[in-house]
Amino acid sequence: MEVDIAGTGLDAGRMQRIAAHLDEHYVSKGKIAGAEVAVGRRGKVAYHASLGLRDRERNVPVGDDTIFRIYSMTKPLTSIALMQLFERGLFQLDDPVSRFYPSWKRHQVWISGEGDSMVTEPAHRGITFRDLLSHTSGLTYGGLLMGMEVHPIDRIYQANKIRSVGVNASMDDFMEKLSTVPLRFQPGTAYQYSLATDACGALVEKISGQPFAEYLQEHIIGPVGMVDTSFQVPADKAHRFAANYQRNADKTTTLLDDPATSSYLREPAFVSGGGGLVGTVADYTRFCEMLVRGGEIDGHRIIGPRTLHLMRENHLPGGKDLAAHDVELLTLYGYAGVGFGLGFASTIDQTTTGTLAKHDYYWGGAASTVFWIDPVEQMWVVFATQLMPSSSFDFRGQLRSLVYSAIVD
Numbered sequence: 001m002e003v004d005i006a007g008t009g010l011d012a013g014r015m016q017r018i019a020a021h022l023d024e025h026y027v028s029k030g031k032i033a034g035a036e037v038a039v040g041r042r043g044k045v046a047y048h049a050s051l052g053l054r055d056r057e058r059n060v061p062v063g064d065d066t067i068f069r070i071y072s073m074t075k076p077l078t079s080i081a082l083m084q085l086f087e088r089g090l091f092q093l094d095d096p097v098s099r100f101y102p103s104w105k106r107h108q109v110w111i112s113g114e115g116d117s118m119v120t121e122p123a124h125r126g127i128t129f130r131d132l133l134s135h136t137s138g139l140t141y142g143g144l145l146m147g148m149e150v151h152p153i154d155r156i157y158q159a160n161k162i163r164s165v166g167v168n169a170s171m172d173d174f175m176e177k178l179s180t181v182p183l184r185f186q187p188g189t190a191y192q193y194s195l196a197t198d199a200c201g202a203l204v205e206k207i208s209g210q211p212f213a214e215y216l217q218e219h220i221i222g223p224v225g226m227v228d229t230s231f232q233v234p235a236d237k238a239h240r241f242a243a244n245y246q247r248n249a250d251k252t253t254t255l256l257d258d259p260a261t262s263s264y265l266r267e268p269a270f271v272s273g274g275g276g277l278v279g280t281v282a283d284y285t286r287f288c289e290m291l292v293r294g295g296e297i298d299g300h301r302i303i304g305p306r307t308l309h310l311m312r313e314n315h316l317p318g319g320k321d322l323a324a325h326d327v328e329l330l331t332l333y334g335y336a337g338v339g340f341g342l343g344f345a346s347t348i349d350q351t352t353t354g355t356l357a358k359h360d361y362y363w364g365g366a367a368s369t370v371f372w373i374d375p376v377e378q379m380w381v382v383f384a385t386q387l388m389p390s391s392s393f394d395f396r397g398q399l400r401s402l403v404y405s406a407i408v409d
Helices: 017-027 071-087 102-106 129-133 152-159 171-178 196-208 212-224 235-240 281-292 305-312 329-333 395-404
Strands: 034-041 044-055 108-112 119-122 244-247 253-257 338-340 345-347 361-364 370-374 379-384
Touching (some): 017 034, 034 281, 071 129, 071 196, 071 212, 071 305, 071 361, 102 171, 129 196, 171 196, 196 212, 212 281, 281 379, 370 395, 379 395
Antiparallel strands (some): 034 044, 034 379, 108 119, 244 253, 338 345, 361 370, 370 379
16 A cells, blocks of 8 residues: 555554554564554545564565455444445335345244243334344344354254354254244344344345345446455455464464355355455555545445435444443443444444544454545454454554544644
């Protein structure tokens, strides 16, 4: 990436603190193998640094072309894909998903118990598109998230092999299985991070009539210029793929996914709109620049600016923050003063969050990748490493302090 800090209003000396901080506190201490970070403001890449190793076992350094697992940073692309179809008038946010999957009319809602003694009640209303996009549907992640307590509902997901790793499933099969599992709560009443965005990917496929991966390539990945972003690492790029590590209870790190044998080298059994993509930092900066510009890049209009504004508004029940809703994910991350829109989290109370960010919207991935957009500051930040779980370190919080304190105009 070509870096030019002139005219960005960022102090060059202060920006150099970013790599120094990451190296001193993380890379040199072996807490992460390596990392890459980029910052853009006012249409320019103002800062970029690569440090450490992308493959510790083979002593391969992080390069500008390193391919990372971006996991849940797939979700914003999927959400925008679905909202493109909203812009075409093919559904409304409060339409029930059962318009396209009639079996979703029969959802039950968990009340208490488990197994044969589980008590449920009928859903008061059907799950809507808004519910899926804002994770207020009552679906769960089926116990797939590291560090999360397995709920009785999650055991039903596991017994029915809903999105189990390596299990082949069509989008329709996936959606039919989801229709049979009780919801954690009544739709639209709480927040639960879940497989909802995978369901959004299935809806993109169903409504557009085009395979989800092809739709994403044609309507977002290709036009934005994300040349290394896909659901599979092709053979000619495998040497650029990073290793993925796990932080253990004793604070050591061990290899979790070897890039030489990773399942990402093969066609995926299920195309996950919630977390299946790999890509480079350079690719994701293109996506972020498109968002900063209000949905357009290099003459390609990806999403309308008013649609994007709606997506980053807080859609949580009662307009409250994430911390007001009793869900397990919040025990790891807190999220006081943070709302959630249609595919993104957003700062809704700067004082409560205690950060320098005021207008940002963002998300991250399971291997500790993060990004955020600040449309008022005309700024984006993308950070990538490969360490699970993502709750190991607060990279986003630290980077916010480092980046925003470097704005001098």
